[in-house]
Amino acid sequence: MIELEELTKRFGDTLAVDRLTFVVRPGVVTGFLGPNGAGKSTTMRMMLGLDRPTSGDVRIDGRPYAELRDPLKSVGALLDARSWHGGRSAYNHLLCLAQSNGLPRQRVAEVLETVGLGAVAAKRAKGFSLGMGQRLGIASALLGDPRILLFDEPVNGLDPEGIHWIRHLMQKLAAEGRTVFVSSHLMSEMALTAEHLIVIGQGRLLADTSMAAFIAGNSRSFVQLRSPDHERLREVLRDAGVTAVVTADGSFRVDAGDPAKLGELAAEHRIVLHELTGRQASLEEAFMQLTAGSVEYHAHDAGAEPPPGPEVFAPDPATGRRPPAWGEDWRRRRGNDTEGV
Structure with missing residues (x-):
C-alpha cells in the first residue's frame, strides 16, 4: 500500500505538488491521470525517494522508501525505461541489479522470459528498439518480485501485442494482491486496465474514485437515434417535448434520454429506427471535462493559421525598419525550416 498525506513539493516559486492526500490500495490497478505539468512524475519520484x-x-x-530494508523486493518501478548502460547486454544489466540487491541469478532468466526478451538476452541494450527497451525496463521492475509496482507510461513504444500483454500483466499482478499504480496518457488503454483512478491537476487532487464512478460523475449519458424518416422523427420528438x-x-x-421510452415513442408513431443506442461518454471525454481548467499547455488546431500579431511594431532605431508581423515572421521561419527538403 502507498499512502500520501499532505504531500507538497516546491521548485523555487513553482508549486509542483500541492498537499496531495490519497491511498493506493492492493488488489486493483490504480490509474494515475493528469494533464502535462500536473505533477504526476514529481509525485512518483517522491514515492521512490528520488525527490x-x-x-x-x-x-x-x-x-x-529510504527505510525499506530490501527496496527492490518491496517496490518495482518503471520511470525511465532507458535507464540502462547501452554497452551491457540485457542479461548483464539485470544481473548487476540482482547481485547488488541480493537476488538469485536464476531470477534474471525468469523475468527475461516473462517480458519476452529471452531470445535477445545476450544482445547489447543500445541496439534495442523503443519497445524492447520498454520491456527491459519492465523486467527491471519485476526483478525483485515486489509487492508494489509503479509504472510510468508502460505502453510507450509497445506494439499492439505488447500493449495487450502489459495490460493483462498488470491486472494479473493486482489479482495476486499486489499494489499496482500506473500513469499513462493513453486514455483508451487506461479505461481497459484500471479499476480505480487518481486524477490530479496543477498538483492538486481532483478525483479519487472508481473508473465507473469517475466516468458517470464527469460526463452525461445520451441516446442516439437514426431513422430513414428523419423529418417525421424530428417532429415526433419535438411534439413529445424531447430536446x-x-x-x-x-x-x-x-x-440523458431513456432508450426504452424513446423506442416506444417511435413504435407508437410507426417510425422505423435504424439505430437506437444508449451511450456513455468515454474516459477521455470525462477526463477532458474534469481537467479543462487545469491544462497548462494549449495547442492550436492543426493546420490553423497562427494568431495574428499586432498591426504595428516600433521601428528598429538602427535601421528604421519595422520587424514583420507575427504571422509573417512565422511563415518566413517555416519556409526556412523546410528549405532544401
Missing part, C-alpha cells in the same frame, strides 16, 4: 518533499509524507507499506440535437451524420442525440 525530497517540501512538506508532507509518503509511506510505502507504512515506511518512507434532440442533430449530429454531423444526421442522427439525433438526446442527452
